[in-house]
Amino acid sequence: MEFPLDWIQLTVEFKHKPPAGWRWFKSEVIGNRGHYLITGGVPRPRKSGKNKGAPTWRDAKLDDYVITHGDIKDAEADYEKRTGNCAKCFGTAKFCNKDCQTCLATGKRAQV
Numbered sequence: 822m823e824f825p826l827d828w829i830q831l832t833v834e835f836k837h838k839p840p841a842g843w844r845w846f847k848s849e850v851i852g853n854r855g856h857y858l859i860t861g862g863v864p865r866p867r868k869s870g871k872n873k874g875a876p877t878w879r880d881a882k883l884d885d886y887v888i889t890h891g892d893i894k895d896a897e898a899d900y901e902k903r904t905g906n907c908a909k910c911f912g913t914a915k916f917c918n919k920d921c922q923t924c925l926a927t928g929k930r931a932q933v
């Protein structure tokens with residue numbers, strides 16, 4: 822299943838190398854020092870009902886991963902190096918439906 826990239830997914834993939842198709846569905850702040858507990862698994866599409874085709878994690882094997890602010894920074898830097906895209910908007914030039922201020926709506930990583 823395809824999901825838009827976000828910072829949680831990016832960081833878990835970078836830090837923990839989860840199985841193919843793994844996707845987070847729950848995040849929780851733990852402690853007070855910038856740690857996040859991320860829960861996910863490999864989803865499957867619902868077979869029926871009004872949300873048919875939407876992902877469900879029912880019966881999936883779930884994994885918890887902990888990521889930190891430092892991990893997020895590392896993952897974003899790695900992403901920008903690999904792709905040349907802005908890690909705030911993931912190259913879409915939009916952030917929260919507005920022009921991305923980090924890359925000034927170019928979608929490219931900042932030139933340093």
Ligand SMILES: [Zn+2]
Binds near residue numbers: 910912
């Ligand atoms: Zn951007």
